[in-house]
Amino acid sequence: xxxxxxxxxxxxxFASCSNQNIDxxxxxxxxxxxxxxxxxxxMNTSYTKYSSKEISMEIVxxxxxxxxxxxxxxxxxxxxxxxxxxxxxxxxVRFVADCDGGNVDLDEDSFQExxxxxxxxxxxxxxKELRTKxxxxxxxxxxxxxxxxxxxxxxxxxxxxxxxxPYFGQNLDKPIEVNQPLELEEKEGEKKETKxxx
Numbered sequence: 001x002x003x004x005x006x007x008x009x010x011x012x013x014f015a016s017c018s019n020q021n022i023d024x025x026x027x028x029x030x031x032x033x034x035x036x037x038x039x040x041x042x043m044n045t046s047y048t049k050y051s052s053k054e055i056s057m058e059i060v061x062x063x064x065x066x067x068x069x070x071x072x073x074x075x076x077x078x079x080x081x082x083x084x085x086x087x088x089x090x091x092x093v094r095f096v097a098d099c100d101g102g103n104v105d106l107d108e109d110s111f112q113e114x115x116x117x118x119x120x121x122x123x124x125x126x127x128k129e130l131r132t133k134x135x136x137x138x139x140x141x142x143x144x145x146x147x148x149x150x151x152x153x154x155x156x157x158x159x160x161x162x163x164x165x166p167y168f169g170q171n172l173d174k175p176i177e178v179n180q181p182l183e184l185e186e187k188e189g190e191k192k193e194t195k196x197x198x
Contacts (some may be wrong), residue, residue: 020182022146024163034124034169036067041077048086050153058158059083062165063122079127082119082136085120085160086153087153118153119145120160122168140169144178 040063044051052085060070063081071077092114129137144164146156163178 003184016143019068019073020157021179022182024144024146024159024178024180025175026142026144026163026167026172026178027114028140028142028170028172030124030169030171032139034140036169038068038078039071039076040079040081041074043080043082045082045084046086048153050086050157055085055157058161062161063168066165068167068168074130075129077127080130080140082123082125082126083121084123085153085157087119087148087151087156088117090114090116113149114151115147116151116153117144117145118148118156118160120157122164140171142167142169166173 042060042063044056063070068079074080084126092112121141123138124140126137126139130133142164144160145161148156159180163180
């Protein structure tokens with residue numbers, strides 16, 4: 001029998017109280033206007049067990065949609081992009097659940113939880129400095145992050161990539177919150193549920 005299940009996180013920092021959405025933190029900064037129509041050599045600097053061909057292909061496709069065409073060698077490239085993603089070991093964080101439209105009581109509405117920090121980041125590197133001095137000088141950096149109560153990076157990854165993709169190379173004044181709807185999945189003969197914490 002098919003069961004409709006919700007697969008995702010159980011903790012959201014300053015969460016909305018809906019169990020149908022998640023809020024991801026996104027930030028981007030650059031040293032100037034970025035031309036995204038460039039040939040890019042991607043360097044995966046991640047140290048994670050979750051590295052896979054599928055994840056790499058999704059990243060290449062997201063960058064391509066933004067105008068960056070992946071090339072095989074640094075010599076062909078007009079920009080080098082360092083890509084890093086993964087999840088940290090669990091650590092304790094204090095959260096605040098804002099369910100009253102900003103009327104937060106820190107004593108009543110806050111709680112501590114052991115969480116995982118999920119992240120993905122993209123850093124554009126100055127090729128001139130890299131080629132002449134072998135120094136990695138960032139010209140822009142864009143990243144997204146999310147706290148979860150379980151280590152389910154492969155489930156969270158598509159949401160991180162979707163949230164960060166529109167902001168490659170942009171200069172945001174401050175971190176923003178990107179709200180995304182959770183996807184419902186159906187699986188045969190399996191009941192699995194991860195609730196969103198209110």
